[in-house]
Structures are given as C-alpha cells and as structure tokens.
Amino acid sequence: MKTWIAFWNIINKDIKNYYLKPPNISWGIIFPLSWTLMQIIKSPDTDIIKLLPGLISMSVLFGTTSMLAVTITFERSGKSFDRLLLAPISLGVLVLSKITGTILFGIFNAFVPVIFASFFINLGLINWGALFFAVIMIAITSSLMGLLVAVSVEQVFEAQTLSNFFRFPMLFLCGLFIPISNLPKFIRPISYFLPLTYGTDILNGAITKMNIISPTLSFIMLFVFTILLFVVCNYQIKKNWIL
Amino acid sequence: MVAIEVKNLKKNYGDFTAVNDISFKINKGEIFGFLGPNGAGKTSTINMMIGLSKPTSGEIFIDSIDVNKKLKHAQSIMGIVPDESNLYNEMNGFDNLCFCGALYGMSKKDRETRANHLLEVFKLKEARSKLFKSYSKGMKRKLTIAAALMHSPSILFLDEPTTGIDVESSRQIRDMIISLKDKGTTIFLTTHYIEEAERLCDCVAFISNGKIVALGTVDELMEDVFNDNSIIFETDKNIKTYLNIIQNEFNTNKIKIINENSFVMISNQPILLIEVIKFLNDKKINVLEAKKIRPSLEDVFVKLTNDRQGDMK
Numbered sequence: 001m002k003t004w005i006a007f008w009n010i011i012n013k014d015i016k017n018y019y020l021k022p023p024n025i026s027w028g029i030i031f032p033l034s035w036t037l038m039q040i041i042k043s044p045d046t047d048i049i050k051l052l053p054g055l056i057s058m059s060v061l062f063g064t065t066s067m068l069a070v071t072i073t074f075e076r077s078g079k080s081f082d083r084l085l086l087a088p089i090s091l092g093v094l095v096l097s098k099i100t101g102t103i104l105f106g107i108f109n110a111f112v113p114v115i116f117a118s119f120f121i122n123l124g125l126i127n128w129g130a131l132f133f134a135v136i137m138i139a140i141t142s143s144l145m146g147l148l149v150a151v152s153v154e155q156v157f158e159a160q161t162l163s164n165f166f167r168f169p170m171l172f173l174c175g176l177f178i179p180i181s182n183l184p185k186f187i188r189p190i191s192y193f194l195p196l197t198y199g200t201d202i203l204n205g206a207i208t209k210m211n212i213i214s215p216t217l218s219f220i221m222l223f224v225f226t227i228l229l230f231v232v233c234n235y236q237i238k239k240n241w242i243l
Numbered sequence: 244m245v246a247i248e249v250k251n252l253k254k255n256y257g258d259f260t261a262v263n264d265i266s267f268k269i270n271k272g273e274i275f276g277f278l279g280p281n282g283a284g285k286t287s288t289i290n291m292m293i294g295l296s297k298p299t300s301g302e303i304f305i306d307s308i309d310v311n312k313k314l315k316h317a318q319s320i321m322g323i324v325p326d327e328s329n330l331y332n333e334m335n336g337f338d339n340l341c342f343c344g345a346l347y348g349m350s351k352k353d354r355e356t357r358a359n360h361l362l363e364v365f366k367l368k369e370a371r372s373k374l375f376k377s378y379s380k381g382m383k384r385k386l387t388i389a390a391a392l393m394h395s396p397s398i399l400f401l402d403e404p405t406t407g408i409d410v411e412s413s414r415q416i417r418d419m420i421i422s423l424k425d426k427g428t429t430i431f432l433t434t435h436y437i438e439e440a441e442r443l444c445d446c447v448a449f450i451s452n453g454k455i456v457a458l459g460t461v462d463e464l465m466e467d468v469f470n471d472n473s474i475i476f477e478t479d480k481n482i483k484t485y486l487n488i489i490q491n492e493f494n495t496n497k498i499k500i501i502n503e504n505s506f507v508m509i510s511n512q513p514i515l516l517i518e519v520i521k522f523l524n525d526k527k528i529n530v531l532e533a534k535k536i537r538p539s540l541e542d543v544f545v546k547l548t549n550d551r552q553g554d555m556k
C-alpha cells in the first residue's frame with residue numbers, strides 16, 4: 001500500500017511537471033509531425049497510411065527517450081533525484097515508476113500521428129488490438145533503452161546527444177523507411193538486433209498487412225528484449241547511482 | 244538507548260581516503276554535532292549513513308538496523324536534509340511537501356494536514372502556492388527541512404542546515420531543532436559553525452582530513468583541553484604596573500592584559516578570588532567584576548588542530 005502511494009505519486013508528478021517541458025515537445029511531438037509533413041510535401045501522392053507505422057514508431061521512440069532524459073537526467077543533475085533514492089521504496093519500484101510515466105507518455109505520443117492521419121484517411125481497416133500492443137511494446141523497449149542512456153550520463157544535453165546516436169540509425173535500420181530487404185546484406189543482421197524492427201513489423205501488419213516476420217515471433221522477440229534490457233539497466237543503475 | 248552506531252567506517256574515492264576509519268555512537272534523543280572544515284569528510288559520512296553511497300568498509304546501525312543489509316527499512320525512519328536545497332523547482336511549496344510525504348507512503352489526508360502544519364511552523368504559509376524556484380535561499384532551506392519532517396522521522400540528518408542563511412532564519416531553524424529534540428528526535432547535525440554546535444549539541448565530534456580528532460560531550464571536550472582556571476577581572480583603575488607583582492604573589496601561570504582596566508589570570512591551581520580582591524583593594528583599586536571564563540568550543544578546536552600540527556612536526 002505505502003509503496004503503491006509512492007509509486008503512483010512519482011508517476012503523477014512526472015506527468016504534471018514534465019510532459020510539457022520543451023525537449024519533450026520538440027523531440028517528442030514536433031519532430032515526428034514535421035517529418036510527416038516533409039514526407040507528404042516531398043511526394044504528395046504518398047499514401048499516408050503507408051507512412052503511419054513509421055510515424056507511430058518514431059513518435060514513441062523519440063517521445064520516450066526524450067521524456068526519460070528529462071525525468072531522470074534532469075532530476076539527477078538538480079539532485080532532486082536523491083530524494084527518490086532515499087525514499088523507503090526499492091530501486092526496482094523507483095525505476096518502474098519512472099518508466100511507467102515514460103511509457104504512458106510514449107503511448108499518448110503514438111496517437112498524435114494517428115489522430116492527425118484520421119483527418120485525411122479512413123482508418124477503419126486497422127487491427128487496433130495488434131496496433132495497441134505493438135505501441136506498448138515499442139514504448140517499453142525504447143523506455144528501457146532511454147534508461148540505459150540516462151544511467152550513463154550526467155547532463156540532459158548529453159542524454160539527448162547520446163540518444164540520437166542510436167535513435168537515428170535505428171530509424172533507418174528497422175525497416176521503417178527503407179525495407180530491410182533493400183538494405184546491404186552485411187547490415188541486415190544488425191536490423192534483427194533492434195527491438196524497433198519487430199515493433200515496426202507488427203505495426204506494418206496491423207495497419208497495412210505488410211509484415212515480413214510472423215507476429216508471434218515478433219512478440220516473443222520484444223519480450224526477450226524487454227527482459228534483457230531490464231536486467232542490464234538494473235545492473236548499471238546499481239553500479240552508477242549508489243556511488 | 245543507542246540510536247546510531249557507526250563502526251570503523253571508511254570511504255575511498257579511487258585512492259583518496261575521504262573518511263578514514265571513524266567510529267561513534269549517538270544516544271536516542273541526542274543532538275550530535277559533526278564539525279569540521281570544508282572537505283573534511285562530513286557529507287561523505289552522512290551519505291554513507293543514509294544510503295546514498297556505499298562504504299568502502301565498516302558498519303552502520305540506525306536504530307539497530309544494519310544499513311548495509313536493510314537499507315530501505317532504515318530509511319523509513321530517517322529524515323534527511325541534504326547540504327543543497329533540492330526540492331522540485333516546478334512545484335509549489337505545498338505540493339513539494341505533499342510529494343515528499345507520499346514518498347514515505349503517507350495518505351493524501353495525512354500529508355495535506357501535515358504539510359499545512361509545517362508551512363505554518365516554518366512561517367511559509369504565504370509562500371504555500373509559490374513555485375519553489377521563486378523562493379529565496381532561506382525559504383528554500385526552511386522548506387527543505389520541512390520536507391524532511393513530513394513523515395515525522397525519529398532520526399534526522401541535517402547537513403549544514405544554516406549555511407548561507409541570515410541570522411533570523413538561522414535562529415528559527417535552531418529553535419526548530421531544539422523543539423524536535425524536546426520531542427525525542429535524534430539529530431545528526433553537520434556544521435562548520437562551532438558556536439552553533441556549542442549552543443545545540445549534547446555531543447560533538449571534530450573531523451579533520453577524514454579522521455575524528457576529538458569526540459565527547461561539549462563539557463568533556465572543554466575539560467580535556469582546558470583544565471586551567473581563568474578568571475577575568477575588571478577594575479576601576481589602571482592596573483598595568485601591578486601585573487608583575489600579582490603574577491609573583493599568586494603564583495599564576497600567565498596573566499593576559501585585555502586593556503588597562505582589565506586582565507585575565509590563568510592558573511592550573513584554583514585561584515582564590517577573595518585574596519586577589521583584597522590585594523588590589525590594599526592598592527586602592529576596586530574590583531568591579533570578576534568572572535570565570537568558560538572556554539569556547541572554538542578554543543578547543545584551535546587547540547586540537549594546533550596540537551595535531553605540533554604532532555606532525
């Protein structure tokens with residue numbers, strides 16, 4: 001009960017304090033939207049529905065990683081993070097509360113392009129169940145990747161810079177904008193090591209029925225990534241936060 | 244009853260030793276002053292006690308709970324005021340307090356009642372709805388202390404609570420500390436204001452270069468270092484010419500001139516006041532005031548550090 005109060009209040013505070021912070025707005029919301037506009041302007045006859053999976057993934061990926069840079073890195077550089085480490089809640093619950101706020105932000109962010117698209121096209125054929133599940137899994141895995149970055153840096157701008165090192169390459173390698181089969185052969189294995197590849201593929205299936213991997217395998221892979229990342233994060237946190 | 248026990252605590256940062264094998268015990272309901280210059284190792288020690296950093300070696304017991312083994316249990320009875328006021332800038336005073344209460348699992352009703360109460364006690368009611376970032380330094384400090392008291396901890400850690408704060412706010416904070424002690428709270432206080440420690444603390448440890456150089460009650464420390472008697476005399480006439488005679492007459496170790504009408508007699512034997520007064524009276528000098536001088540903790544500290552420097556030479 002007591003842990004639950006702390007858990008919920010941490011999420012609540014993060015949502016109230018940080019959802020509308022500048023880095024979240026610019027990286028999380030404006031960046032994916034301007035990307036869409038760019039794509040549409042570049043080739044006006046592009047089918048918006050084909051852009052949608054990519055936009056959703058991108059919004060989640062950029063939303064969660066930016067949010068974590070704020071909720072963790074920002075609080076750590078201002079020392080208020082110490083309050084959370086000193087509270088009588090386990091490190092696991094603390095990390096979970098931080099991540100949950102971020103995941104919620106990512107999910108909320110995923111629907112910005114969906115709402116945007118609904119003004120232009122008919123979304124009636126989408127498999128919403130699969131889409132929602134994929135969004136959640138992408139949000140979880142990218143939050144954990146964001147956490148890994150947040151654990152290893154001191155300043156918010158470092159977190160943003162370091163995130164971009166893996167955010168942008170990931171976007172191009174996960175089959176969103178360039179189909180994986182079109183990538184040079186030696187790069188392809190890297191694609192299969194990225195959680196986003198599997199998330200995006202489920203989204204492709206849910207929205208345009210053009211997935212290349214079986215959805216079951218994709219879900220399993222996403223679970224495996226989640227567990228792996230969680231273990232690595234936990235180890236890194238214990239090593240880096242309690243000096 | 245022992246509230247805090249620290250045994251052979253050590254902290255290395257790389258090959259630099261910040262805290263070097265210190266041990267002490269603090270009884271329940273006591274104020275323990277941890278004094279030392281900048282970089283002595285005060286914050287490093289506190290951080291290990293509260294679980295913000297891992298000891299290189301040694302043991303810490305808070306209310307008999309082993310901090311190395313059951314940290315979260317120990318943390319639930321601790322209140323912590325860090326050296327920097329680190330509340331949330333984008334929240335107001337009231338929400339900051341409520342959030343801190345929530346971290347310790349307080350119900351919404353309890354934390355709101357308690358937050359309002361503390362805002363009143365710390366005279367911050369007007370600033371209740373102002374953002375923390377708009378607070379002055381003193382207000383920030385007070386709110387940070389209030390935040391540590393939200394869950395009514397039985398052990399309170401205060402890292403330099405009054406550094407950089409004006410006289411009036413410092414006084415309020417000291418009054419607060421005394422009233423907490425009266426309610427039975429055990430307080431671990433670090434400071435470099437010796438006078439503050441002298442006024443507040445039951446027990447004091449001096450730390451220098453990571454080592455405790457003196458430890459004891461304020462009275463004990465003073466007795467240890469100053470077993471001399473010193474008495475200050477104030478007279479109605481110039482006494483300069485008589486000082487040598489007085490020194491010989493009363494076999495004192497030393498006489499210190501304060502000004503032409505007053506002087507201090509220092510002796511390792513009891514000084515018979517009445518004799519001195521009579522002697523001066525015979526010379527047509529009236530003693531207006533004679534008073535025993537209590538050494539200050541500062542004297543103790545200066546003497547200790549001088550002795551240590553002497554040791555090294």
Ligand SMILES: Nc1ncnc2c1ncn2[C@@H]1O[C@H](COP(=O)(O)OP(=O)(O)OP(=O)(O)O)[C@@H](O)[C@H]1O
Binds near residue numbers: 256281326
């Ligand atoms: N994280 C760290 N890494 C390396 N050295 C450190 C670290 N923290 C503290 N130190 C060193 O340990 C020594 C003790 O520092 P500490 O902060 O404990 O001093 P302090 O007594 O609290 O001083 P102050 O009165 O300035 O607050 C200093 O020399 C400091 O440089």
Ligand SMILES: [Mg+2]
Binds near residue numbers: 285286287326402
């Ligand atoms: Mg300090």
